[in-house]
Amino acid sequence: MARIEVELGDDHADLTSHDTFVNGVPYATLDRLRREDPVSWWDEEDGRGFWSVTRYDDVLTVSRNTDVFSSAQGIRLEDMDEEETNARRTLMEMDAPEHTRYRRMVSRAFSRREVMAYEAAIRALATQLVSEVRGTPTLDFTKMVSRQLPMRMLGQMLGLPNDDSEWLVTRGDALIANTDDDFTEYVVDKVNTDDYRLLPFRSPIALELMDYANKAFAERRANPKEDLLTLLLSPMVDGEFLTEAELANFFTLMVAAGNDTTRYSMSAAMKALIERPEVRQRLVEDPSLMPVAVDEMLRWGSVTMNFRRTAIQDTELGGKSIKAGDKVLMWFVSANYDADQFDEPYFFNMERTPNNHVTFGLHSPHLCLGAHLARLELRVLFEELLPFVNDIEFAAPPTRLRSNFISGLKTLPVNIDWK
Numbered sequence: 001m002a003r004i005e006v007e008l009g010d011d012h013a014d015l016t017s018h019d020t021f022v023n024g025v026p027y028a029t030l031d032r033l034r035r036e037d038p039v040s041w042w043d044e045e046d047g048r049g050f051w052s053v054t055r056y057d058d059v060l061t062v063s064r065n066t067d068v069f070s071s072a073q074g075i076r077l078e079d080m081d082e083e084e085t086n087a088r089r090t091l092m093e094m095d096a097p098e099h100t101r102y103r104r105m106v107s108r109a110f111s112r113r114e115v116m117a118y119e120a121a122i123r124a125l126a127t128q129l130v131s132e133v134r135g136t137p138t139l140d141f142t143k144m145v146s147r148q149l150p151m152r153m154l155g156q157m158l159g160l161p162n163d164d165s166e167w168l169v170t171r172g173d174a175l176i177a178n179t180d181d182d183f184t185e186y187v188v189d190k191v192n193t194d195d196y197r198l199l200p201f202r203s204p205i206a207l208e209l210m211d212y213a214n215k216a217f218a219e220r221r222a223n224p225k226e227d228l229l230t231l232l233l234s235p236m237v238d239g240e241f242l243t244e245a246e247l248a249n250f251f252t253l254m255v256a257a258g259n260d261t262t263r264y265s266m267s268a269a270m271k272a273l274i275e276r277p278e279v280r281q282r283l284v285e286d287p288s289l290m291p292v293a294v295d296e297m298l299r300w301g302s303v304t305m306n307f308r309r310t311a312i313q314d315t316e317l318g319g320k321s322i323k324a325g326d327k328v329l330m331w332f333v334s335a336n337y338d339a340d341q342f343d344e345p346y347f348f349n350m351e352r353t354p355n356n357h358v359t360f361g362l363h364s365p366h367l368c369l370g371a372h373l374a375r376l377e378l379r380v381l382f383e384e385l386l387p388f389v390n391d392i393e394f395a396a397p398p399t400r401l402r403s404n405f406i407s408g409l410k411t412l413p414v415n416i417d418w419k
């Protein structure tokens, strides 16, 4: 009998509704779909409908088969016309060969080797962060800890003034959390955002970020530094340069996609460690277990719950006929809890090996560029934090982001008994 450790929720939840996810991930619905209708059709109130792919094997089929399932028409559920898609395109919304060329240009900065060079800087930031909060008996872990480390690290990597990080990340949040009115007034399914349809996330806030990016790149052109922005300006493979628009879009993507994802993974992990004090204890006693535990934290959190593709030829999947032009949604959070792939998926197994989770995408040319960085930040945070925690408990129930795309604990109020 599997040891259930999470609230499984409603088994007939509406996956198209952002409100559904405020109450938790509807694991029971995803379980039922994997069992009964693994490739299921969903109508949308404000879209053309989509296929939900819920089994691990089928998610991998979609993710690796880029000749059939394209990213170029959008990777979130939102329907965009051609003009919108072209104006808002980042490397995420490209297929080969365009994607291959662009990715080769930026990937160097995110290689394991480049990223490991940041370990000392991340550790210094984590130590400082722990010293700032140590002694505070009650705090919002998301706000005071999880939000801080990725934000400060991004600022350092990009070589930006410390004081700008908060401004940047608040804007990044307004974009990626464009379905939650705690983060933006331009909530896409509540207010009319037609005026901004050509901007990333249909938000005028994207303009502020792009403007900031243009200025920062202009400064680096005049005064090159040892930072990621300068690296992005240098000629890449084949002597090519990124264009102005590519630079600004990539900057916006990093601020929007590289922050809240790591933040919410940290909070999901902390919640699991509050619920399982013995795991916390073992990690303190034997930090060599941390790298394997981090992958379980990533599977457990499954922060980017889904990504979309569009079929560009008729095909069949899970016995269903998919037509060219259909939207196909890969439910990563469902694949990560598929019992055919993960033994006792609802058990947080800190020693799970192998752990071929799809949290960063798997066998896909779009595999997360920030994967090494996110893993490193999670590991270093818990290595630096846990030895100072005697005990930790919930101070109030956590609250969740209103989004059917990002699974995030907006707040995680905790009481900590510090060492």
Ligand code: HEM
Pocket (backbone or CB within 6 Å): 071, 075, 091, 092, 093, 103, 253, 254, 257, 258, 259, 261, 262, 265, 302, 303, 304, 307, 308, 358, 359, 360, 361, 364, 365, 366, 367, 368, 369, 370, 371, 373, 374
């Ligand atoms: C735990 C944290 C993170 C998670 C769960 C995550 C998840 C993902 C996933 C699933 C994809 C693939 C999207 C697709 O298949 O269409 C992706 C792509 C990407 N991620 Fe992350 N990400 C995280 C952190 C980061 C960080 C820290 C950065 C950068 C600073 C980053 C930058 C990117 C970029 C640029 C891409 C696009 C890659 C491409 O299209 O070739 N991510 N991410």
